[in-house]
Amino acid sequence: MTGSTNFSTHNSEKLFAKAKSVIPGGVNSPVRAFNSVGGTPSFIKRAEGAYLYDEDDNAYIDYVGSWGPMILGHNHPAILEAVINTAQRGLSFGAPTEIEITMAEKVRELVPSMESLRMVSSGTEATMSAIRLARGFTGRDKILKFEGCYHGHADSLLVKAGSGALTLGVPNSPGIPADFAKHTLTVSYNNLDEVKEIFTKYPDQIACIIVEPVLGNMNCIPPVEGFLKGLRDVCDEYSSVLIFDEVMTGFRVALGGAQAHYDIKPDLTTLGKVIGGGMPVGAFGGKKAIMDFIAPVGPVYQAGTLSGNPLAMAAGLASLTELAKGNKHKQLSAATEKLAMGLKAAADRHGVDLNINYVGGMFGFFFTSDETPITTFEQVMACDSEKFKHFFHLMLEQGVYLAPSAFETGFVSMAHSDEIIEKTLEAAAKCFAQL
Numbered sequence: 001m002t003g004s005t006n007f008s009t010h011n012s013e014k015l016f017a018k019a020k021s022v023i024p025g026g027v028n029s030p031v032r033a034f035n036s037v038g039g040t041p042s043f044i045k046r047a048e049g050a051y052l053y054d055e056d057d058n059a060y061i062d063y064v065g066s067w068g069p070m071i072l073g074h075n076h077p078a079i080l081e082a083v084i085n086t087a088q089r090g091l092s093f094g095a096p097t098e099i100e101i102t103m104a105e106k107v108r109e110l111v112p113s114m115e116s117l118r119m120v121s122s123g124t125e126a127t128m129s130a131i132r133l134a135r136g137f138t139g140r141d142k143i144l145k146f147e148g149c150y151h152g153h154a155d156s157l158l159v160k161a162g163s164g165a166l167t168l169g170v171p172n173s174p175g176i177p178a179d180f181a182k183h184t185l186t187v188s189y190n191n192l193d194e195v196k197e198i199f200t201k202y203p204d205q206i207a208c209i210i211v212e213p214v215l216g217n218m219n220c221i222p223p224v225e226g227f228l229k230g231l232r233d234v235c236d237e238y239s240s241v242l243i244f245d246e247v248m249t250g251f252r253v254a255l256g257g258a259q260a261h262y263d264i265k266p267d268l269t270t271l272g273k274v275i276g277g278g279m280p281v282g283a284f285g286g287k288k289a290i291m292d293f294i295a296p297v298g299p300v301y302q303a304g305t306l307s308g309n310p311l312a313m314a315a316g317l318a319s320l321t322e323l324a325k326g327n328k329h330k331q332l333s334a335a336t337e338k339l340a341m342g343l344k345a346a347a348d349r350h351g352v353d354l355n356i357n358y359v360g361g362m363f364g365f366f367f368t369s370d371e372t373p374i375t376t377f378e379q380v381m382a383c384d385s386e387k388f389k390h391f392f393h394l395m396l397e398q399g400v401y402l403a404p405s406a407f408e409t410g411f412v413s414m415a416h417s418d419e420i421i422e423k424t425l426e427a428a429a430k431c432f433a434q435l
């Protein structure tokens with residue numbers, strides 16, 4: 001299956017050339033274009049379980065999982081069935097449906113800090129809406145985010161952003177008025193002193209702190225001991241809203257997200273990816289007293305033609321229902337640990353300097369001789385990006401699909417069996433030998 005000697009990119013190359021003539025960069029989301037690693041992006045034809053299949057019939061073990069949603073593996077039968085059954089009754093009504101209640105109740109059951117919540121259609125919409133709500137609720141303009149964190153592409157959040165913005169070298173995107181960006185304060189991730197200092201400077205002007213409780217958009221950086229608790233305390237002290245952006249970590253780091261894993265309760269939570277099971281879904285929610293500021297109950301406006309779309313709700317509900325069965329996250333964490341430890345051991349055997357982070361179903365590897373835990377933006381930026389590019393392409397040819405950027409976390413799914421992880425490690429060993 002994988003590691004085929006027939007690796008070809010012929011059809012993907014043809015499609016990429018055609019795509020570029022009609023779609024900017026040939027892609028509908030920038031990192032997909034392989035800009036930072038070079039070469040031709042694989043055009044995907046279908047996916048099943050832990051595998052992706054491209055238009056040249058290459059098979060890949062997939063560690064991107066559509067950038068997070070496919071935690072149960074691709075084409076999961078329960079999700080497929082829910083979507084097909086729901087589609088037969090109509091695709092969108094623009095009126096309330098019962099499944100939206102069931103879905104909201106399910107989310108609240110799994111993430112109890114979300115006393116009340118609203119569905120949207122993407123992670124970007126979720127964070128953008130949560131920020132507006134925090135501003136409306138507190139009557140303050142400034143927000144605090146961390147360098148290298150990505151919270152979607154809303155204007156106030158594309159300041160020192162991670163993910164594709166960092167990969168493409170535009171952490172501060174043109175097109176955002178300086179007058180607007182000046183309300184976004186940024187400090188270093190995992191640095192509580194900087195957070196306290198900035199609150200001392202603007203004690204009654206910061207509406208919220210928004211944070212990725214595990215940073216997945218600057219490779220994978222877990223919070224250092226005491227960091228999230230420190231943010232909670234600062235927000236309590238200055239009556240600022242604490243927003244956990246769990247678009248990536250939600251239902252992944254643990255069934256109840258990073259807030260369950262680290263036992264810290266935010267005021268608001270944003271969700272995306274896993275919550276839609278592969279359909280376009282996001283959600284934001286939290287303390288009822290804050291959520292009641294949203295229209296039509298409150299004055300802060302927020303809306304969406306396709307919000308709570310029946311197909312999206314059916315896929316999301318099926319996904320969350322499956323995830324909640326048995327002790328799936330224990331298995332996911334074990335698979336991720338096996339992968340991370342195996343990669344490190346293989347790199348050591350071949351004399352390649354590698355540092356690894358992992359939490360729940362997220363992992364990140366760093367080509368660096370720095371043997372201390374990787375916890376800062378500076379450490380990530382100091383890694384060997386040329387070595388990453390080389391490794392990325394060697395792995396692709398061996399049939400392993402990694403995120404095409406050194407600034408993205410890797411995702412493991414429930415479909416990554418022991419055997420599949422072993423295959424990945426065999427491929428990685430061959431690639432390390434060639435670095």
Ligand code: PMP
Nearest residue numbers: 122123124150151152247248272
């Ligand atoms: N927040 C985080 C933490 C994310 O990782 C992402 C996307 N990778 C977003 C928000 C934006 O989500 P979307 O791409 O669905 O708009």
